[in-house]
Amino acid sequence: MGALDGKVAVVTGGTRGLGLAIAQAFSAEGAAVVVASRSQQAVDAAVAQLQAARGRAAGRQVDVGDLTQVEALAACAKDQFGGLDVWVNNAGVAGPYGPTLDFTPDVFYQVVQTNVVGVYNGSRTAMRIFQAQHHGKLINVLGHGYKGPVPWQNAYSASKAWGRSFTMALAAETKASGVEVFAFNPGMVLTDLLTDVEVIGGSEGRLRRFPAVVRMWAKPPELPARKAVWIASTATDGRTGLLINLFSPWQMLAGALGEGWRSLTGHPAPPDLVRVRTVPPASR
Numbered sequence: 001m002g003a004l005d006g007k008v009a010v011v012t013g014g015t016r017g018l019g020l021a022i023a024q025a026f027s028a029e030g031a032a033v034v035v036a037s038r039s040q041q042a043v044d045a046a047v048a049q050l051q052a053a054r055g056r057a058a059g060r061q062v063d064v065g066d067l068t069q070v071e072a073l074a075a076c077a078k079d080q081f082g083g084l085d086v087w088v089n090n091a092g093v094a095g096p097y098g099p100t101l102d103f104t105p106d107v108f109y110q111v112v113q114t115n116v117v118g119v120y121n122g123s124r125t126a127m128r129i130f131q132a133q134h135h136g137k138l139i140n141v142l143g144h145g146y147k148g149p150v151p152w153q154n155a156y157s158a159s160k161a162w163g164r165s166f167t168m169a170l171a172a173e174t175k176a177s178g179v180e181v182f183a184f185n186p187g188m189v190l191t192d193l194l195t196d197v198e199v200i201g202g203s204e205g206r207l208r209r210f211p212a213v214v215r216m217w218a219k220p221p222e223l224p225a226r227k228a229v230w231i232a233s234t235a236t237d238g239r240t241g242l243l244i245n246l247f248s249p250w251q252m253l254a255g256a257l258g259e260g261w262r263s264l265t266g267h268p269a270p271p272d273l274v275r276v277r278t279v280p281p282a283s284r
């Protein structure tokens with residue numbers, strides 16, 4: 001018997017990276033899963049992958065920044081699988097690394113539209129359904145910066161700090177309703193978002209140590225996906241308002257010791273996982 005048998009889950013951004021790993025883990029635990037992203041091709045590929053592993057899966061092309069599309073996603077889950085029990089607001093974009101004032105406004109707005117407006121749209125849509133049926137679990141994915149400001153990553157980090165505050169307020173407001181709301185920081189995860197980095201021209205030097213940081217602390221998406229199964233399961237019944245953080249000091253220490261040992265013993269560094277692309281600063 002799976003931990004999520006009979007449940008229906010929506011995972012935004014479920015076509016690759018952490019979202020796909022969460023969709024696969026949910027599916028392996030018995031949930032029917034509906035994935036969404038902006039690319040129909042990516043949605044079709046993810047659904048085919050889930051179905052090939054004998055999962056019950058569907059998908060929909062959705063931009064989470066558009067409330068109408070997000071509501072259609074919820075309707076799709078109910079039509080296809082007869083209900084909605086879990087909603088993961090996972091879709092996110094990082095934006096480039098660099099000084100805030102050098103961001104092209106459209107790029108800044110895209111981060112806000114996805115990471116802020118998208119989380120609001122998903123939370124609003126899922127919570128209205130959950131409250132009407134008196135059950136359901138909402139999981140909002142946080143990220144670097146959720147605890148406070150991160151210079152040179154201001155769009156992303158501020159959006160994640162907003163995500164934390166928004167999620168905790170929502171959990172407090174809905175405490176007595178039988179619905180559960182969680183914030184989940186997966187730590188550094190080996191996905192496109194982490195390894196395919198854009199940097200605004202002039203800030204390249206600030207990313208000098210980034211490949212070593214990724215080597216030390218990034219983990220495969222299957223690890224946080226397993227934690228997401230736990231959050232979505234009955235193990236968290238009655239525990240609304242939890243913030244689950246997988247980036248612990250112990251993991252940081254273990255990663256740093258591993259990297260230190262490698263350089264002490266003269267072992268060559270593994271091939272670089274990080275690709276950095278330079279984009280021009282916005283004209284002033």
Ligand SMILES: NC(=O)c1ccc[n+]([C@@H]2O[C@H](COP(=O)([O-])OP(=O)(O)OC[C@H]3O[C@@H](n4cnc5c(N)ncnc54)[C@H](OP(=O)(O)O)[C@@H]3O)[C@@H](O)[C@H]2O)c1
Nearest residue numbers: 013017018037038039063064091092143188189191192193
């Ligand atoms: N990787 C890390 O180290 C890390 C660390 C902490 C937190 N996180 C968080 O984990 C979540 C997933 O990130 P990831 O690393 O898996 O990133 P990723 O590999 O880049 O995947 C992002 C997913 O979101 C979708 N997406 C992006 N914008 C969207 C939009 N407007 N509407 C709908 N779907 C959209 C993408 O598909 P399309 O491009 O096809 O739309 C893709 O499926 C994000 O919230 C991120 O902030 C990641």
